[in-house]
Amino acid sequence: MSDRKLTMSEALREAMSIALDERPEVFILGEDIGIYGGAFGVTGDLYHRYGKERIRDTPISELGIVGTAVGAALSGMRPIVEIQFSDFTAQAMDQIVNQAAKIHFMVGGGLHVPLVLRTASGSGTGAAAQHSQSLEGWFANVPGLKVVIPSSPYEAKGLLLSAIDDPNPVIFLEHKLLYKVAGTEDVPEGAYRIPLGVSRVVREGKDLTVVATGIMVTRVLAAAAELDKEGINITLIDPRTISPLDMEPVYASLAKTGRLMVVQEAPEHGGFINEVIARVVTGPSLGHLIAPVTRLAGMNVPIPYAPQLEKAAVPQVEDIIKQAREVVVNWR
Amino acid sequence: MTTPALLLGHPLASQENARYALLTMSRIRKFEEAVEDLFGRGMMHGTMHLSIGQEASPVGVCMALNLEDQITSTHRGHGHCIAKGADPVRMVAELLGKENGYCGGRGGSMHIADVETGNLGANGIVGGGIPIAVGAALSSQLMKKGTVVISFFGDGAMNEGAFHEAANLASIWKLPVVFICENNGYGMSSSTELAFNLEKLSDRGLGYGIPGITLDGNDVSAVYEATEAAVKRAKSGEGPTLLEFVTYRWKGHSRSDKNLYRTKEEIDEWKTKDPILHFEHVVVERGLLTEADIAEQHRLATEQVIAAVNEAMKGKPADPAGLLDAVFKKVSA
Numbered sequence: 001m002s003d004r005k006l007t008m009s010e011a012l013r014e015a016m017s018i019a020l021d022e023r024p025e026v027f028i029l030g031e032d033i034g035i036y037g038g039a040f041g042v043t044g045d046l047y048h049r050y051g052k053e054r055i056r057d058t059p060i061s062e063l064g065i066v067g068t069a070v071g072a073a074l075s076g077m078r079p080i081v082e083i084q085f086s087d088f089t090a091q092a093m094d095q096i097v098n099q100a101a102k103i104h105f106m107v108g109g110g111l112h113v114p115l116v117l118r119t120a121s122g123s124g125t126g127a128a129a130q131h132s133q134s135l136e137g138w139f140a141n142v143p144g145l146k147v148v149i150p151s152s153p154y155e156a157k158g159l160l161l162s163a164i165d166d167p168n169p170v171i172f173l174e175h176k177l178l179y180k181v182a183g184t185e186d187v188p189e190g191a192y193r194i195p196l197g198v199s200r201v202v203r204e205g206k207d208l209t210v211v212a213t214g215i216m217v218t219r220v221l222a223a224a225a226e227l228d229k230e231g232i233n234i235t236l237i238d239p240r241t242i243s244p245l246d247m248e249p250v251y252a253s254l255a256k257t258g259r260l261m262v263v264q265e266a267p268e269h270g271g272f273i274n275e276v277i278a279r280v281v282t283g284p285s286l287g288h289l290i291a292p293v294t295r296l297a298g299m300n301v302p303i304p305y306a307p308q309l310e311k312a313a314v315p316q317v318e319d320i321i322k323q324a325r326e327v328v329v330n331w332r
Numbered sequence: 333m334t335t336p337a338l339l340l341g342h343p344l345a346s347q348e349n350a351r352y353a354l355l356t357m358s359r360i361r362k363f364e365e366a367v368e369d370l371f372g373r374g375m376m377h378g379t380m381h382l383s384i385g386q387e388a389s390p391v392g393v394c395m396a397l398n399l400e401d402q403i404t405s406t407h408r409g410h411g412h413c414i415a416k417g418a419d420p421v422r423m424v425a426e427l428l429g430k431e432n433g434y435c436g437g438r439g440g441s442m443h444i445a446d447v448e449t450g451n452l453g454a455n456g457i458v459g460g461g462i463p464i465a466v467g468a469a470l471s472s473q474l475m476k477k478g479t480v481v482i483s484f485f486g487d488g489a490m491n492e493g494a495f496h497e498a499a500n501l502a503s504i505w506k507l508p509v510v511f512i513c514e515n516n517g518y519g520m521s522s523s524t525e526l527a528f529n530l531e532k533l534s535d536r537g538l539g540y541g542i543p544g545i546t547l548d549g550n551d552v553s554a555v556y557e558a559t560e561a562a563v564k565r566a567k568s569g570e571g572p573t574l575l576e577f578v579t580y581r582w583k584g585h586s587r588s589d590k591n592l593y594r595t596k597e598e599i600d601e602w603k604t605k606d607p608i609l610h611f612e613h614v615v616v617e618r619g620l621l622t623e624a625d626i627a628e629q630h631r632l633a634t635e636q637v638i639a640a641v642n643e644a645m646k647g648k649p650a651d652p653a654g655l656l657d658a659v660f661k662k663v664s665a
């Protein structure tokens with residue numbers, strides 16, 4: 001097997017292409033996903049390969065797009081919606097929150113909504129407050145939605161194929177800084193599936209358990225490489241889906257490390273990391289803790305524009321190193 | 333008790349059709365009266381949105397539909413369910429929070445769906461069902477089903493963004509959908525005079541390249557004829573039509589309504605335009621049905637609704653034990 005280091009965009013496109021080949025009911029709809037190839041180039045050449053019926057350009061109508069996808073999903077299709085920026089899901093919230101998430105439950109199980117909503121998430125591109133948010137906490141707070149955050153090209157392809165197979169609505173949040181970065185692992189050419197709701201132990205270390213998703217997995221890995229040099233060894237766990245949330249590997253790791261740090265880009269207040277902490281301190285790991293739980297999150301501010309402001313608003317590698325070192329050194 | 337089989341065709345095409353149209357309108361009214369009575373006696377909780385006075389629209393529309401054709405409905409949706417063929421026992425059971433209700437007690441009045449009769453569901457969000465109907469129509473087009481989707485909504489929904497986005501998408505893709513605005517004069521307490529600077533709400537279609545027609549929504553034959561033409565147009569690939577049926581709800585918006593925004597005279601005036609009485613006059617005049625036939629349909633309707641209520645009462649109360657398992661559809665292995 002030859003070397004296949006893809007970018008996340010390429011891996012996502014491969015997953016969609018496989019799904020389009022496997023299932024006639026799969027189609028993609030969204031703004032500028034056709035000839036343009038998607039705002040971030042993810043759909044790329046799919047329009048030319050699958051045609052305008054299945055790679056369906058839409059007007060700028062996020063509520064209409066998602067609602068149309070919900071209706072199509074209820075009637076035998078398996079739509080993949082692309083919303084250019086996750087911030088724009090605010091335009092479509094009724095269809096995501098009140099319709100897609102609730103229909104199966106609310107009508108007594110007779111209908112279901114096999115829908116994937118892919119959208120670009122996160123800061124770091126200088127796009128400022130309305131194009132840079134990390135909204136996973138909103139979605140995770142709505143029963144009926146599954147929420148996936150891939151952290152690498154390999155993960156993205158396997159998770160997206162599972163999301164498309166899933167009979168429920170899945171919000172798939174892709175960090176825009178990861179789109180153009182080649183992964184470190186080979187991405188197999190054919191289909192493979194990573195189940196939703198299973199956390200991944202990214203690396204193991206004896207001193208500290210870190211839970212992070214998406215771009216923060218990359219940053220924690222970089223921080224961990226530095227800390228290794230100081231003799232501080234980190235276990236990194238990527239939940240991959242924050243709803244449903246698989247905590248078992250976190251509990252297992254805490255039995256060994258006794259120290260927990262949680263990291264997210266989203267603002268701290270009300271964020272998903274707080275759920276991880278809550279489950280740890282109200283669950284089986286409380287007795288294993290030998291240090292106070294520590295969290296590192298985005299500031300409680302809208303994402304600002306200027307590069308130095310934008311960087312300051314969300315955790316960077318050096319912030320992770322500093323906070324991880326402190327908790328390990330102070331609680332030997 | 334059994335639900336009468338759906339009947340396709342003009343309400344005045346035959347004695348059978350006339351009986352069916354009258355029976356179905358009467359069943360809707362008796363159903364709503366029974367619901368109101370159960371609320372009044374404290375046997376139902378939550379809220380209710382009654383469609384008394386608006387029965388011609390669901391019946392005229394659904395007589396132009398095949399079983400496979402789909403509908404989306406609204407918070408005022410009991411009539412749509414019944415006209416599309418829903419089982420009134422399961423409807424009442426749902427309102428009573430029973431296990432054998434359409435939604436197993438999880439949805440209530442505003443969320444009844446019935447896949448077998450093509451009912452994709454009522455909706456508690458004003459305008460929420462309109463894009464969903466458009467998506468179902470896209471499914472029909474992509475899968476070459478040859479079916480049409482009816483999107484029922486009220487006048488209030490036409491000021492929601494969902495209507496505008498969905499109407500545009502349906503029009504540019506020429507989808508087999510018919511938009512049906514049941515204009516009953518009020519969005520809760522806001523009259524159409526306050527909420528629109530339009531005489532005919534169907535003029536809104538023009539902005540999206542969709543033909544719009546306004547007609548008497550209390551005339552079941554007119555409703556049928558307009559729907560039948562719009563369905564034909566949709567199924568032949570020419571795209572959506574916007575039909576505005578002018579009607580009136582006799583009862584309040586919901587059970588909290590004290591009718592402060594309209595007069596008793598206005599309500600009484602509309603009661604003289606009762607869609608059921610109107611239809612009775614027409615069928616007698618044409619010699620299609622006798623007074624005895626008419627009385628018989630009302631008797632049957634009453635009997636069926638009473639039987640449904642009695643049957644539904646016997647159901648087991650919904651059990652909270654199953655709630656968590658009901659959120660997601662199981663992933664099949």
